[in-house]
Amino acid sequence: MNENSCCGTKNSVGPTGLQIQPFSSKQADDEVCCGTPAGPPSSPYEKPGYQIVRFVDGFMDMDSGLVPKVNTHLSLFDIAGSIMTRVGVNRNRYKISPGLYGIGNPTPDSPVLVTANYKLSFDTVRKELSGINAWLLVLDTHGINVWCAAGKGTFGTQELVKQVEASGLKQIVNHRKLVVPQLGATGISAHQVKKQCEFKVIWGPVRAADIGEFLNHDMKASVGMRRVTFSLPERLVLIPVEIYIGFKPVLLTMFLLFLLSGIGSDFFSFKNAWERGLIGISSLVGGVIAGAVLTPVFLQNLPGRAFSIKGAVAGIVTAIVVVLWYWKDTIWLETIGLMLFVITISSYLAMNFTGSTPFTSPTGVEKEMRKAIPLQAFALIVAAISWIGAGFL
């Protein structure tokens, strides 16, 4: 090996043990040798075993330690991550390190905003803080959003007090106020926080998009900022996850449909399993579309208060389409089976959508379920009997 080639040059070790770069400030632009030119050197803030995340631009040296400075621009990397999470991929691990972050050039007078360590929440907040100097205190909610984490108590009084102490916030700011998103009130008790760490909780707006206006208006929220909404876009973003979560049970049901469709007077017919199975699978897809897509989209227009009823109505419409589509390929008993199957799947999935809405009470959901589930189970059994029975006719 040629000792003089660019990579072959021995790095001399200086007296302090530090590696001294070879005397060549220029990149190796002459030869290919090590492939592409080297990237920038490591940042002095890097530590073994740690990695500086992409949204951190630098660090502020405070008495209590280093505080990372966060940029407010969402990169393609952040947007791709959000899309993946919305679809359901890697959703349970999409989180950032809890603790204190700086936005812009925060001073001891700057407001302190509290959020969750779900990266989607964090990104939404920092994007809205563009041009604002603030501190962002991120609680460890195990990667869950503020509303859901507050319901579980991880976005809670104890965790908030813990992060206030751990970050040394009292030495960093000269006020004693924390802006907590209003939907965190399910987990955080303002008077308890005040008692335990002297900080007064100011309830911020429900939506991150209103933070700028809220801060500009002396931390006063309008009535509109205080109310949850469930608009069409807010409902649409929830649909992919509903489908992603339902994917495994749907695959299993497809397999069962092939099995059931093959049973008949010939004991088991692969031809029937395939042909009738495909009809069954189309109905299943119809039921999923009715319950997990049509019901959320037309939530306001579908009749009934109970979600199982809304889902059943969307299911009836879809079932009619499915039945007409296969009119020539099916007999009357199969028609009954298909109708009941589509309606039941839709009703059940619609009922599960209650968990994604911000207005259904647990007492109400339980009441609805106690009535709906026995009916759904009965309908499903009748559907299965009709479908299998038709194989013998």
Next chain:
Amino acid sequence: MKDFRYLEGVATLVLNEEKCIGCGECEIVCPHGVFILDNKKAAVIDKDGCMECGACALNCPVSAIEVTPGVGCAAYIIQTWVKRKDSTACGGGAVCC
């Protein structure tokens, strides 16, 4: 939320007006405008709008509000029927949030 209504007459919300000191915290934290501060006393003006999130009760400094808080999520409730309550996970394997 006026444009979305769920089942009526089910909410477990109870306000003890005698205990109320009129701090107005419940009116602020409720995301559905269930409370209003009237004459230095809180009043429930839309009980059927309540989703039982429990924010008001947790933030009432004199414990004048009672509600059975929980998650209005069918998948979660099914889990509580099947498993023990402390081993249920909202968002983990199941749906919701």
